[in-house]
Amino acid sequence: MFVVTADQNRSTEHGDRVEEVLESLRPWHARGKAMIVRPFERTVGDEIQAVLSAAPLAVDAALRLARLDWAVGIGAGGVDHLAETASASSGVVFRLARDAVEHARSKASSFPIVVRGEDSEQADAATAVLHLVGALRRTRSEPGWEVADRLVTGATQRQVAEELGITYQAVHDRVRVAGVREELAALPVIARLVDEAAGESA
Structure with a gap:
């Protein structure tokens, strides 16, 4: 399972944009409905979270949110209890997503997406390739x-x-x-690494 947790950057400067971003994600929710286990919702403060069954959708969501100036953590792992909402659910994947988003919003991260998984080696590899994509995106007109x-x-x-x-x-x-071709070629590689980062829970 995959959990995407996102935290708004510079919320004191730009104000709370959670409802605006949730509204902008409505078409995305409609397209990915079959792979969305629990849709994005506000969890606490200016943070949103979703539970997804497919790694490519998790990567797509993370890239969309990073482009909107959000710090994003992708957790890849198991779920112990799946409640009616993401915020009421529990399991290692939620702890991994929490650790990932906290690292993503730190100055130690060059691009505001970090992956954490039960297989840490694959998660680190996914993060590394995501940061290369981030370097391409920063220079895109x-x-x-x-x-x-x-x-x-x-x-x-x-x-x-x-x-x-x-x-x-x-x-x-x-x-x-x-660098569009390079990004499009990298996306399935990132998705595979994120999927493998979930370990046996994938």
């Missing part, structure tokens, strides 16, 4: 994001060019500069 956001949904470069009203070559150039 708005035009680069325009292309990346469309390609990640499965659109082709030609379809993206038509939608944006630019040439295929322009899309190709944006993909290269933004």
Whole structure:
């Protein structure tokens, strides 16, 4: 099982954005419904948490939240008690997610996503690759994001060019500069490592 715990960065500066973020996640919830064991909810203060059955969905959620300036912890492990809500549930996976988010919001983390799992070696490997993706994202321009956001949904470069009203070559150039291919290639690797981090609980 996988638990994603996210804590809003600089909440005193930006105010409580929990309800805003939960609302923005509604389409994500609809798409991933079959793999969402317990949906994102406010747990305490400006923190949200979800329980998921699939590692790729956990990685996708974490990257979405990090882009919105949230510190995110992914826990991969077993659940002892699954209640009606994530906050009322218990198990090692929740403790791992707590440790992960606390590390993610510390200055020791170069990118605000950390993975903790029952297999710590695989969890550390997943975190390392996530931080490489984070390094790519930090240098990505708005035009680069325009292309990346469309390609990640499965659109082709030609379809993206038509939608944006630019040439295929322009899309190709944006993909290269933004490191989109590298990120898309890394995502299944990260998901596999997160899955393996759950150990026998996966």
